[in-house]
Amino acid sequence: MIVAERKPLGEIKSFVENYKKLLIVGCGTCATVCLAGGEAEVKVVASGLRIGFLREDKEVEILEDCVTRQCEPEFVEPLVDRISNNGVEAVLSLGCGVGVNFLADRLGSTPVFPGVNTEFFGAAVEPGVWVEMCAGCGNCILHLTGGICPIARCSKSILNGPCGGSQDGKCEISPDVDCGWNLIVERMKKMGTLERLGELIPPRDWSTSRHGGPRRVIHEELVSGSQGDEEAAG
Amino acid sequence: METALLKSGSNLERVIQDGHFAVTVEIGPPMDCNEEIVLEKARLLKGLADAFNITDNQTGVVRLSSIASAALIIGEGLEPVMQMTCRDRNRLAIQADILGAAALGIRNCLCIAGDHQSFGAAGRLKGHPGAKNVYDIDSIQLVAALKGMRDDGVQQGGDPLDKKPPIFIGAAWTPLGDPIEIRPLRLKKKVDAGADFIQTQGVFDIDRFRDQMKIIVDMGLHERTAILAGIIVPKNLGMLKYMNSSVAGVSVPDDMVKRMEQARAAAGDDKKKARENQAEEGIKITVELIEQVREIPGISGVHIQAIEWEHRVPEILKRAGLVPRPGQPKGGE
Numbered sequence: 001m002i003v004a005e006r007k008p009l010g011e012i013k014s015f016v017e018n019y020k021k022l023l024i025v026g027c028g029t030c031a032t033v034c035l036a037g038g039e040a041e042v043k044v045v046a047s048g049l050r051i052g053f054l055r056e057d058k059e060v061e062i063l064e065d066c067v068t069r070q071c072e073p074e075f076v077e078p079l080v081d082r083i084s085n086n087g088v089e090a091v092l093s094l095g096c097g098v099g100v101n102f103l104a105d106r107l108g109s110t111p112v113f114p115g116v117n118t119e120f121f122g123a124a125v126e127p128g129v130w131v132e133m134c135a136g137c138g139n140c141i142l143h144l145t146g147g148i149c150p151i152a153r154c155s156k157s158i159l160n161g162p163c164g165g166s167q168d169g170k171c172e173i174s175p176d177v178d179c180g181w182n183l184i185v186e187r188m189k190k191m192g193t194l195e196r197l198g199e200l201i202p203p204r205d206w207s208t209s210r211h212g213g214p215r216r217v218i219h220e221e222l223v224s225g226s227q228g229d230e231e232a233a234g
Numbered sequence: 235m236e237t238a239l240l241k242s243g244s245n246l247e248r249v250i251q252d253g254h255f256a257v258t259v260e261i262g263p264p265m266d267c268n269e270e271i272v273l274e275k276a277r278l279l280k281g282l283a284d285a286f287n288i289t290d291n292q293t294g295v296v297r298l299s300s301i302a303s304a305a306l307i308i309g310e311g312l313e314p315v316m317q318m319t320c321r322d323r324n325r326l327a328i329q330a331d332i333l334g335a336a337a338l339g340i341r342n343c344l345c346i347a348g349d350h351q352s353f354g355a356a357g358r359l360k361g362h363p364g365a366k367n368v369y370d371i372d373s374i375q376l377v378a379a380l381k382g383m384r385d386d387g388v389q390q391g392g393d394p395l396d397k398k399p400p401i402f403i404g405a406a407w408t409p410l411g412d413p414i415e416i417r418p419l420r421l422k423k424k425v426d427a428g429a430d431f432i433q434t435q436g437v438f439d440i441d442r443f444r445d446q447m448k449i450i451v452d453m454g455l456h457e458r459t460a461i462l463a464g465i466i467v468p469k470n471l472g473m474l475k476y477m478n479s480s481v482a483g484v485s486v487p488d489d490m491v492k493r494m495e496q497a498r499a500a501a502g503d504d505k506k507k508a509r510e511n512q513a514e515e516g517i518k519i520t521v522e523l524i525e526q527v528r529e530i531p532g533i534s535g536v537h538i539q540a541i542e543w544e545h546r547v548p549e550i551l552k553r554a555g556l557v558p559r560p561g562q563p564k565g566g567e
Contacts, residue, residue, distance in 0.1 A: 155350050156320075156321070156347055156350065156367065156369045156372070157369050158320075158347060158369060158372035158373075159372055159375070160372050160373075160374040160375065160420075160423060161372070162411070162412075162413070162416065162420075163347045163372075163373070163408075164347075164406065164407075164408030164411045164435055164482060164483050165347075165349070165350065165411075165482045165483075166411055166412045166413065166482060166483075167411070167412050167482040167483070168412060169412065169413075171350075172349065172350055172353075172482050173350045173352045173353075174352075179412075182412065182413055185413045185415075185416050186413070189415075194415075194416070194419075195419075197416065197419060197420075197423075198419050198422060198423060200374060200375075200378065200423055200426060200427055201375075202375065202378075203325065203370070203371045203375045203379070203390060206370065
């Protein structure tokens with residue numbers, strides 16, 4: 001999932017302190033699961049802001065909402081209606097960056113501010129700990145590396161690792177960071193495929209990643225609205 | 235090594251091909267544009283080694299560039315090994331710099347990943363920990379790209395080069411890095427990619443290094459590349475301990491640490507004497523290490539790193555019997 005962390009309340013307040021009517025909107029999917037911007041966090045942020053504004057004798061009306069997903073029209077369109085029908089001056093989204101963008105594209109002149117920092121695609125390795133596991137680089141090579149991603153989990157994203165900075169299973173940048181290539185080596189040892197690491201992985205084509213510009217995925221059969229066979233999209 | 239035509243015509247290549255025990259010495263450029271510092275180090279070391287590595291923003295700190303420093307020392311009559319990290323440049327910049335280096339007469343290039351930018355000289359300097367790193371290609375892919383440019387006359391993207399850059403291609407190897415079982419395989423990968431010579435991470439634990447080299451010799455890699463053992467000159471006890479605890483792939487045997495402790499203790503409260511004793515012990519250790527690695531089968535030379543201590547290198551090389559060096563090539567380029 002997409003892992004995010006709530007911004008400090010002071011920073012959030014600095015974004016919205018000049019508006020009289022705010023809507024704080026959470027997201028019921030990733031941001032909820034990683035405890036950054038779900039219904040509970042909307043309440044916490046709203047209370048924090050109310051207390052802050054009260055101390056400064058500022059009258060700010062704060063509305064609260066939380067939608068299932070901030071990245072799909074069916075959940076966001078009703079939100080857009082609520083914003084325009086209720087005289088909301090500014091929106092604070094506790095969804096990931098996708099949610100903020102998706103709202104910004106639809107809100108005309110109403111500002112939308114980010115209440116969280118969107119961090120990465122990761123998994124909860126233990127309660128309260130999320131770790132990055134995918135970089136969304138658009139051309140998966142996990143079949144070459146035992147299912148462990150060198151792009152996301154090596155600090156240098158090198159394809160023919162490990163570099164010389166691996167020590168006791170940790171990365172040279174910090175004893176708190178696992179060396180991704182050490183994980184790959186250990187995994188491939190267990191699988192009996194270590195020798196495969198002797199094959200040179202050539203320079204990759206980063207155009208499938210962010211470096212090729214903003215990306216899109218298109219399922220033609222859905223775009224054209226055709227009701228034909230449900231073949232896998234090419 | 236094959237006794238064929240020289241690939242680059244570099245002095246280092248010639249020395250290796252002629253079967254001499256090769257010596258390279260590292261020169262660290264300054265953190266400003268004072269070319270005199272590079273030139274002074276060059277004058278001090280001239281003629282004492284076969285080639286001189288110029289580091290490339292070593293430990294993630296901005297320094298006078300390796301390509302410019304390399305050109306400066308050529309002007310003093312020294313042969314550089316330009317170090318090239320993958321951290322700071324994408325494949326366009328790397329290849330442009332290699333072509334530029336070749337045009338400036340640089341004939342050796344060491345291809346390395348580079349310390350992560352968060353290093354900032356291990357916290358001693360501010361550095362630029364917030365920098366965006368590149369790592370478009372990794373060090374092994376860089377070796378292959380360089381070989382493609384030199385031998386096949388093609389850029390990594392496939393466009394042709396009319397004039398090929400005659401570069402002797404180097405790569406680094408951390409023989410005792412974790413996970414240790416992958417290290418021989420990774421060296422093989424570098425050799426397969428086209429590394430003509432290898433400079434290793436600093437070696438202190440001779441026994442463990444000998445064990446790794448046995449594997450390398452069994453794989454026959456020493457016949458396909460020239461392996462120069464890395465020798466880091468320990469200035470004092472603090473440095474030795476720091477390297478043991480904090481530098482990946484470096485382990486210092488306990489008895490070596492004890493020797494340094496004794497050297498310091500022998501000076502009592504006299505701080506100046508303690509410094510001198512440790513320096514002398516450090517040089518003794520260095521000379522012994524050089525002699526020991528020289529006896530290890532598969533080792534073709536040494537790569538000496540005296541970090542900000544280059545002025546002690548002449549003494550070390552003399553005491554190790556490594557000077558004078560084999561004759562310089564006539565005519566250069």
